[in-house]
Amino acid sequence: DAGVTQSPTHLIKTRGQQVTLRCSPKSGHDTVSWYQQALGQGPQFIFQYYEEEERQRGNFPDRFSGHQFPNYSSELNVNALLLGDSALYLCASSLVGGGVYGYTFGSGTRLTVV
């Protein structure tokens, strides 16, 4: 049973560009959450998607947007990249109310903005 799959694993982008990161949730999970982990910090919640809609959002600007598809997979889009967007982006899948059922994390996409 595959866990959470994220692609690509590494990415280098230039400041001002746009980037799309992808996540396939664990089989049976219907909710996808995205986290940003800057170097030396704990992961920070970006947003969560359930039933193809944004269910919750953390304190991130509108440059960060997402999408969930009918098969529950998800994309994270970041526009107008800044150097400070360089981080490990983690995807977590769960059933809605993940605190009850538990979260499964992917290995992340390491984004470097130059």
Added chain:
Amino acid sequence: AQKVTQAQTEISVVEKEDVTLDCVYETRDTTYYLFWYKQPPSGELVFLIRRNSFDEQNEISGRYSWNFQKSTSSFNFTITASQVVDSAVYFCALSEGDMNRDDKIIFGKGTRLHILP
């Protein structure tokens, strides 16, 4: 507001020593969930344990044990007889986990653990 504090930024111990990682949390809710995750250099967050706010029973899993004390809002993690493979960053985390409410995870800043051979 929810908050998780891991005061120990980095810890180094010699192999076979016991080590305790501290975690203090803040929440206004009576129903919440606490987690510990391990992050090896590969980056993936590895789930270690989940406890709900109504279960203060301590738990032991092999060399790992957890001490949950609501009176002090602490959820500490002890590794007994540490091994080099335990070297990683460990995160304590908190979630309200209610299906009808906010269930995002709030992470601490992590404790980097070095087990020296």
